[in-house]
Amino acid sequence: MSSRDALRWNARYHDPAARNADRPPALLLEEMASLPSQGLAPDVAMGLGAGARLLMARGLRVVGVDIAEVGARVARQRASGLMAVVADLERFDLPPGCLDVIVNFRYTQRSLWPRFRKWLRPGGWLLIESFNPAQRALRPNADPGYFLQPGELGTAFQDWRIVRCYDSAPARPDCAGIVAIATDS
Numbered sequence: 001m002s003s004r005d006a007l008r009w010n011a012r013y014h015d016p017a018a019r020n021a022d023r024p025p026a027l028l029l030e031e032m033a034s035l036p037s038q039g040l041a042p043d044v045a046m047g048l049g050a051g052a053r054l055l056m057a058r059g060l061r062v063v064g065v066d067i068a069e070v071g072a073r074v075a076r077q078r079a080s081g082l083m084a085v086v087a088d089l090e091r092f093d094l095p096p097g098c099l100d101v102i103v104n105f106r107y108t109q110r111s112l113w114p115r116f117r118k119w120l121r122p123g124g125w126l127l128i129e130s131f132n133p134a135q136r137a138l139r140p141n142a143d144p145g146y147f148l149q150p151g152e153l154g155t156a157f158q159d160w161r162i163v164r165c166y167d168s169a170p171a172r173p174d175c176a177g178i179v180a181i182a183t184d185s
């Protein structure tokens with residue numbers, strides 16, 4: 001599945017229209033001023049790097065991780081100083097407590113969630129936003145497993161300090177998201 005994903009996303013990132021459509025994730029724009037301004041932050045499934053560039057502008061050292069090498073190359077060209085890692089997140093791990101912020105937009109891989117907990121230091125920030133089942137109207141052929149179900153994020157991170165958690169955002173009714181801070185436990 002992952003090598004098929006790499007092929008599909010590489011093909012997409014060769015397309016100039018896709019390259020020009022890269023926009024910073026709305027949740028990140030909304031939360032930027034609250035985030036730590038130093039430390040290490042991965043953009044998980046970074047794409048073309050618009051989110052990563054915003055985190056760098058905040059002062060963070062950013063590692064963008066994505067399976068699509070074409071996207072990673074474009075992201076590197078657009079942001080000097082960005083560390084772009086081409087890796088399959090299904091097989092990706094980091095040492096405990098090494099991160100200050102994690103962002104994960106429009107890529108749902110539930111097996112990462114326990115790893116997010118392990119990787120963040122206590123007090124570190126996690127931002128996730130991805131599609132909820134309302135996306136099905138726009139993408140009827142999408143795998144329903146990618147959609148975040150009502151209450152799912154709130155339940156998965158219930159023992160974190162929740163800053164915001166929503167099944168649907170007013171400006172983005174097809175998205176669910178969470179902003180949460182890792183606790184000691």
Ligand SMILES: C[S@@+](CC[C@H](N)C(=O)[O-])C[C@H]1O[C@@H](n2cnc3c(N)ncnc32)[C@H](O)[C@@H]1O
Nearest residue numbers: 005009045046047066067068088089105106107
């Ligand atoms: C919808 S894009 C989201 C990109 C960016 N986060 C954004 O919001 O614009 C999904 C990204 O996930 C990446 N991806 C898909 N499967 C992956 C995997 N197994 N490991 C790492 N990245 C993967 C794709 O290459 C693509 O860049």
